[in-house]
Amino acid sequence: MDIRENVSIVKDRICKAAFQAGRNPEDILLIAVTKNVEADAIKAGIEAGLTDFGENRIQEAEGKIPELGHDVKWHFIGHLQTNKVRKAVELFDIIHSVDSLHLASEIEKRASVAGKCLPALLQVDLGGEDTKSGFSREGILEVLDQVAGFDHIRIKGLMTIPPWSEDPEGSRQYFRDLAALKEEIFSMHIPGINMEHLSMGMSHDFDIAIQEGADMIRVGTALFGARCRL
Numbered sequence: 001m002d003i004r005e006n007v008s009i010v011k012d013r014i015c016k017a018a019f020q021a022g023r024n025p026e027d028i029l030l031i032a033v034t035k036n037v038e039a040d041a042i043k044a045g046i047e048a049g050l051t052d053f054g055e056n057r058i059q060e061a062e063g064k065i066p067e068l069g070h071d072v073k074w075h076f077i078g079h080l081q082t083n084k085v086r087k088a089v090e091l092f093d094i095i096h097s098v099d100s101l102h103l104a105s106e107i108e109k110r111a112s113v114a115g116k117c118l119p120a121l122l123q124v125d126l127g128g129e130d131t132k133s134g135f136s137r138e139g140i141l142e143v144l145d146q147v148a149g150f151d152h153i154r155i156k157g158l159m160t161i162p163p164w165s166e167d168p169e170g171s172r173q174y175f176r177d178l179a180a181l182k183e184e185i186f187s188m189h190i191p192g193i194n195m196e197h198l199s200m201g202m203s204h205d206f207d208i209a210i211q212e213g214a215d216m217i218r219v220g221t222a223l224f225g226a227r228c229r230l
């Protein structure tokens with residue numbers, strides 16, 4: 001496996017999708033998902049020009065981030081248990097997966113103690129799947145006012161993981177719905193709620209996510225190869 005070559009293939013796909021959509025490829029942030037990827041391979045990724053990395057388990061990240069350092073950015077993208085929030089605040093630059101008011105208030109509390117203000121995205125579960133965490137469309141609208149009042153967590157956009165479909169086109173409607181929800185929330189002009197980012201698209205469907213407005217894509221397999229899932 002040649003990470004340098006994979007990075008170049010993924011960047012070509014980003015450019016192609018951006019041009020198709022009349023967008024600037026530089027507006028799309030590639031987040032390399034490094035769950036189950038060892039520190040040496042991540043270092044090779046950094047040498048190949050990757051700047052942003054995503055992890056989905058605190059325990060695994062704890063063993064890697066201190067060694068790899070903060071010249072690169074670390075994105076937390078997994079379900080975050082409240083008893084791991086203190087560690088998450090310490091390790092990560094942004095959290096993509098705020099999926100409940102309870103979690104948001106715990107981050108507010110821990111970030112306040114740490115003297116930090118942590119950027120975060122609200123995770124939306126548009127497929128209504130029991131196995132996926134995230135706010136429903138209605139659920140998110142109910143918590144916006146409360147979350148906007150927090151001083152140590154700054155909401156900067158939305159994230160979603162659509163239901164799996166073999167055909168990447170199956171993700172398109174979910175991406176479109178998330179983009180529409182972002183616009184709807186943006187037009188509410190709630191002070192303290194910023195709708196700058198749309199985190200959507202993974203190895204098999206990020207081209208479509210970019211066409212539908214993603215500015216953060218989370219890519220693991222296409223960069224590091226298929227890994228056995230923990």
Ligand SMILES: *Cc1c(COP(=O)(O)O)cnc(C)c1O
Nearest residue numbers: 033056077202203218219220221
């Ligand atoms: C694993 C993971 C990804 C990357 O998935 P690939 O299909 O390997 O690109 C993206 N987002 C989340 C939340 C993940 O857990």
